[in-house]
Amino acid sequence: MFKTQNSRLEIQDSRFSLCKLSVLCIVSCVLCLVIVGFALVQGQLDRMRPSRERLEEKLIYIPSGRFLRTAALGFDAVLADLLWTRAVVYFGGHFLTDKDYRWLYHILDAATTLDPKNILAYRFGGSLLALEEDDVERSIAILKKGIRNNPDEDWRLYFLLGFNYFYFLEDHIEAAKYLERASRMPGHPKYLPKLTAKMYAKAEKIDTAIEFLEEMYEQHEDRNVKAAIAERITILVAKKQARLLEHAAGKYKEAYGEYPTDVKSLARVGLIGELPEYPGGQYVIDPNTGRVDWVSESAPQWP
């Protein structure tokens, strides 16, 4: 009797287990269907509202870096990294589509307020805000912020600032100042001192350019670099002397009604003291315009 009772209990147990298993299967199937269902609905929602617009909305609501610094509760660095990553993705997304980067400065400003040592962010903003967004003012602003926070870390910040002043604002004096600063920093490229001198020359600050190059000549040890700098100094000295000769030629014309035919004429009438010498060449005056130039077999181009 007990055996029959036991076997009945066993049958009941196995039926119960089977029932539980089938319920579990049914629930699992329903769960899978529900998951597929809401994934499909999400896809539909995504099509109705493009993701880029959502990103724009999120960027609009990013508070200033000053507020974020307080709100970060000590997690400034990781929040800065997240913002920096977002800036890169934001730029990349718009670069491939509409080239509208109106929020780039805002997000880079917030990221660099949280992490003032992120030099790459300053360089990124400094280059792209000017070149891609035509926003030179903000490009300069972010570069100056980078220099304020990292005055001695990267020559490129000064270089980019100098480039902005030269290329976009045509302010050769400011450009030359920043390029000079860049060329005094370690790791700068070898062409930078010459470029700086060119900039000063363009700004008619020839004496400053010569002084700067003479200093660079003393500092550099590489023979090739020294030779290049010396050549540039020669050209600038020649340009300076040419300017003086042009000024004297102007006075000659006032006195005699026409420009002199050669430089010696200026010396003969006492408008200049000694005849200036150009190594391996000579100065010539255009009698029609009074412009002074020099001729030499090996002279490089005028800066």
Add this chain to the structure above:
Amino acid sequence: MSLLYAMVIKTIAVNTFREAIRDKILYNLLVFTLIVIAASVLLGRLTIGQDQRVIKDVGLAAMSLFGVLIATFVGTSLVHKEIRKKTIYTMISKPIRRYEFILGKYCGLLLTMFANLVIMIVVLFAVLMLHSLLFSHQLVSGSEPMGYASLLKAVALIFFELMLITSVAVLFSTISTPSLSVFFTLAVYVIGHLTVDLKELGAASKSSLVNGLCSLCYYVLPNLDNFNIRAEMVRGLSVGGRFVFYAIVYGALYMTAVLLVSILSMERKEFV
């Protein structure tokens, strides 16, 4: 005699550690932290050659944040669990002083935090090494060096920060329910990172009363920013040994004060 007290504290600490490592909340938070550290590799790929820095920043932030959560959720239930399970009566009927009980619980929780941090730092180093092996050729020239020693320095101060938060959690666990204790402990954590701004606010105020109150709050409330050198360590900037020493001394003193209050609270508690 003092050796006996130390043995009692050690026994309670070890048992607390064993109990804590069985807590599911601990494992959930630990696993989540490890996932976040590993996933930071993906985030790093979105930056321009600053992958390593992002991994370190996210790793240290995850250790700090989840360490605080572990300290809060596990620490605030320390005493209350004993009361709820009625095992406290067994404890107080034994020749165990209440301060030994508190210190034992605290040390046990510290041991738990230490074990968690060790696991997290091992995973972080492993992720960094793997990343440098796989992607070193793609790093931007001039990117920060690996700086394992700097990371360890940052983690050491994170541990001191967690020690302080743990002591606060233990304090609240002696005077309040677990849910309120969690809330108060997290509030102290948030306040601890806002005290510097509070002081600046007071300094900017024209009222000397406001200035005085803000200064008082600044010195009474814990300043958790003292333990935050994560950004400097990741970027390879130097932090003076003196600053680290004073930060540790500050932490030790503040912790001692909080534990003393916990002990006083426990001494005055009636278990009926």
